[in-house]
Structure formats: C-alpha cells, structure tokens
Amino acid sequence: MGHLPMDLTDKIFLIAGAAGFVPSTVAQLYLDKGATVYGLDNFITGSNSNIELLSKYENFHFIKCDIVQGLPDFEEVKFDFILSLASSASPVDFEIIPLEIMMANSVGTQNLLELAKDHGARFLEASTSEIYGDPEIHPQVEDYVGHVNPIGPRSCYDESKRFAEALTMTYFRKYNVDTRIVRIFNTYGPRMRPDDGRVIPNFINQALDGEDITIYGDGGQTRSFCYVTDLANAIDHVLMLGDEMPYNIGNPDEYSIKETGELIVSTLESSSKLSYQELPKDDPRRRRPDISRVMKLGYSPKISFEQGIKETANYFKNIKNR
Template sequence: MKRILITGAAGFLGSHLCDKFISEGFYVIGMDNFITGDKKNITHLLQNENFQFIEHDVTEFVKIEGDLDYILHFASPASPIDYLKIPIQTLKVGSLGTHNLLGLAKAKKARILIASTSEVYGDPLVHPQDENYYGNVNTIGPRGVYDEAKRFQESITMAYHRFHGLETRIVRIFNTYGPRMRLNDGRVIPAFMGQALRGENLTVFGDGSQTRSFCYVDDQVDGIFKLLFSDYSYPVNIGNPHEITIKDFAEEIIKLTETDQKIVYKELPKDDPLQRQPNISLAKKLLGWEPKVDREEGMKKTFNYFKSLSYDELRKSEHKNFTKHIKR
C-alpha cells in the first residue's frame, strides 16, 4: 500500500484530497495545526484504518516514521481574511514549511506536489493566464504575503528538482469551491452565500466588473490527482475557464438562494485582481483533464452544504484558533 502525507489535511481542499487518496487505496497521513483547518472536516476519517492524523505545524521540523511515497503540501492560509490576519505565519508556511517538506521528500525519496495558486499572477496584464506568464505582483502590498509566499514556494521547489533531482509537481489552483469551505473566510462564494443565508445584502467590492472563474472541488481534486502521477515538473493551471463578473455572480447567488437581498458596493481592496481566468490548454494536453461540473450544479451542492450548518456556525465570522497564532 502506497503511503502519502497530505499537509493542510483538515482544510477545505486538503480534506477532500484525503478522501480521494483513501478511496484510491492509499494509506494517508494527514497533518494540520488547525490554524485555519477544522477537525470536523476529517472526523469521518479518524476511525479509518488507512488514515493517520498528526497535529503539527510544518514550519517546525517534520518527522514521519517509515516509508513515504508521496507528499502533497497544502498547508497554508488561502483566503484574504486569513492571510491578512496572520501574514507572518503565511510567509513562514510558504518558505520554512515548504523547505521542511522538500527536505523530507528528499530523505524519503518521495515525489512531492506543491499547491501553488493563481495569485502568483497577481493583477494580471495577460488574459486568460497561462503558465508562461510571469505575473504582475506588488511584493510589498497587503496581498504580497500570500502571493510572494507562493512564488517563493515554486522557486525553491524547482531548485530542489534541478539541484537534487527531486521528483516535484506544482499545481496552480484557481478559485475552487464546494462543501467544507468556511463561511466568512473572505472568498467570494462563502461570503455571498453566508450573507444570503443571514438575510444580509450582498457586498460587492468595486463596481462588480472584475471577473472570477470558479472550479468545483471534485474537478480540482481530479486534476491534482492526475498531475501527481504525470511526468511533468513545471507548474500547471487547474481551474475552470468559464469566467463571470462578480456583479453577475452576485445576482446568480440571489436567484439560487431565493432571497430578496440587494447588492451593495464598497471600495475595491488594494491589489485585488480585476481579471482571473485560467488557460487550461496545458492541463488538457498533458493530463487529459478539464472540469466536468458546471457552475449551476456545483453551486446547488455548495449551497445545500451551507444550509445544513447550525445557526451558531452560520453566525460565526472568525476562526476560533486565530488568537492562538496571531503573534507568530
């Protein structure tokens, strides 16, 4: 049985990856320090004989007993609210954390896949964005802590690949959504759905003409799985190329939730990207991958998940563990 370490295992995407690899016959070691992850995302796995959980901060030395075949590094704050509240931890997990895991991969002779992001493109001057675009990023702006953490992560990963011959893979993840997202984490979909469920008006930043492209979590996980077992070491975009303006998307959410909320407009945050759309030609050619779940179907599944949350969960606006780590 192949053994895989998944960091950020209690997070939205990490927990779905744990499910996927267990279903494919792997022994999964999940790792998380719960800075933004949630135990409830992996509770259903804790009694599974093919799952082991280790509570640990990957910015500290990572030790795993026994053989290890693969590593997926998904430990990182991933939403604006998170990385603006804990900027230093965000930089540390992208630098020190990645360095620790690359060292572990080297010691174990394991293949490692690094979770990068479309944010490496910044506020892009090229549209749609393909893997050859180097980006337009403000290194000292408030979003720079996340953008530069991920850009450094890619650089050190390629250095280990070139210098040590390490088997590496890099996925550039575009906006992904689905069950287990945290409400009020600053991302568009949970923010809109949370406001609709609470009877609040939907907040659109700027004039709403900026665009996003949303990929359902099952499609994202499938793309990551295929990339891990490919022979390609350079970054690959995994996302849904179907683009929509934020204003039109807010109107879709109002229709989906059958509420009568209005749209209110606020000032656009500094360096917020005006366009976000992946060019997935490489993923199609290399992996035979493209998204299958259309937005209407995915949004219904996601909304039903949010509707199932308790009243207290719906009202909660801040992760309980932030105060524990805020000074790091």
C-alpha cells in the same frame, strides 16, 4: 497519455494541511482509492470536523504538527507522495496570520521537500493563481511571470507562494527531487469556511440570510470558480500523469463579480439585493486560467456552477443548523 491509477492500496501519502478545505478533499480522494494517508495540521485555520470525517477511514493517520517547527519522525514509514497543501489562502487571514502564512510557504515547504528528498517521494507544491498578481495578460498561461506588488497587503501570500515555487524548482534542479507544481485558481465547495472572506462564501451566506450582496467596485472584475472535487481531480491528474511544471488548475468559465452575485441570488431563490462598496487594494481585475496544459492529461471540470453553488449552500445551511 497515460491513465490514472484507480487502486493505490500499496501507496503511502503525506498531506500537509489535511484539516483544510482543499487538502481534506484531496485526502479523501486518495483514501477512496485505497491509499494510506498521513495527515498533518496545526489547526491554525483547519477544521477538526474534516479530520473526524477522514478518521472514519482505517487507512488514515493524523498527527497534529506545525510543519514550520519540524516534521515528526517517520523512520517507520516510507512515503511515495508528499503534498504541500498547508498554507491558508483566505484573504481574511492575510491580516491576521501573515507571518504564519509566509513561514508555512518557506520553512514549512522546505521541511517537506527535505522529507521528499530523503524518502525518494514525488512532491507536489500547491501554488496559486495569486502568483500572477493583477495580470496584464488574459487568460493567464503558465509561462506568464506575473504582475505582483511585493509590498502590498496580499504580498504575504503572493510572494511566499512565489518563493515556494522557486524552492520546489531548486530541489528539482539541485537534488533531482521528483516535483510537481499546480497553480490553483478560485475554488469553492463543501468544507469551505463560512467566514473565509472570499466571494462565494460571502455571497452564499448573504443570500441565505436575505442580506445585501456586497459587491466591491463596479462588479466588473472577473473570477473563474472551480468546484472542489474537480480541483482534487486536477491535482490527481498532475500528480500521477504530469510531466511539466507548473500546471494551472481550475475551471476556465469566467464570471464577473456582479454576474456571480446575481447567479447566486437566483439559484438560491433569495430576496437579497446587490450593494456596492469600494474596491480593496491590489484586488485582481481579471482572473481566468488557461488550462490547456492540464487538459492534455485528460482532465476537464465536470460540476456546473449552479450545481456547485447548491451543494455549497446546503453545506453552509447544515453548519448553521448544527
């Protein structure tokens, strides 16, 4: 097994979606290692505050850009790494901007792959555990091809990410582009949108406000939650050391939704009670990654769920107090 390079001062990265929650965290990781990072975003879901934070680094350059419409002229730059992190992954966006999500994961991804081909850059596609759909095997391993509803309410995201993986593999096979694919499982932490619509921000906001914690179904469905800096670290391991495709990345600790609600209430010392509502269509029953492949690269998650919840709750409190 190799070792992660700590000094990347001679490397140039392009990160699509840099104003987003996960991409801005990944960008900061590489800026801290001395790399030059170019960030692209059209702010359809990204936050200007994330770009303001990254702009404090003199080695960060931001260009407002829609990767679907075409990329800037980079004749003066030669990228070493191109990271495709531009798509929204929030369920609330599946109804609001479904076509934008599909286009980012198809045309946008191809534009980035073309740039990687032209620059001889290593390319990373940030895929998702959603490509497994409502899985029939547990935990999910990379060889599992999924159980996805192609016409369901989540299909704009699930199927376009499956297409993005196919596109990445096609550029690898046809053009010998140096590619990586990661399948990201549930991620949470600072910089997450409070209105993201996913379990952790919903529960934290409700707990902070003393409102009922909304549990869909009986709360028996499970998720595995990974803190965002752990996830960024996993991406780094795959990008620098990975030699297979794809890699599941996340935290394999599994919690039922009911347990998650109870843990957040107790961790934040909230007065909130659990409240039960009807389960949405195509909501996966069980979700847990087998991460043995990425662990062979030396990766392991470090942040406990309780610690991560406290950090995320503090971030949301600060946003409310601005």
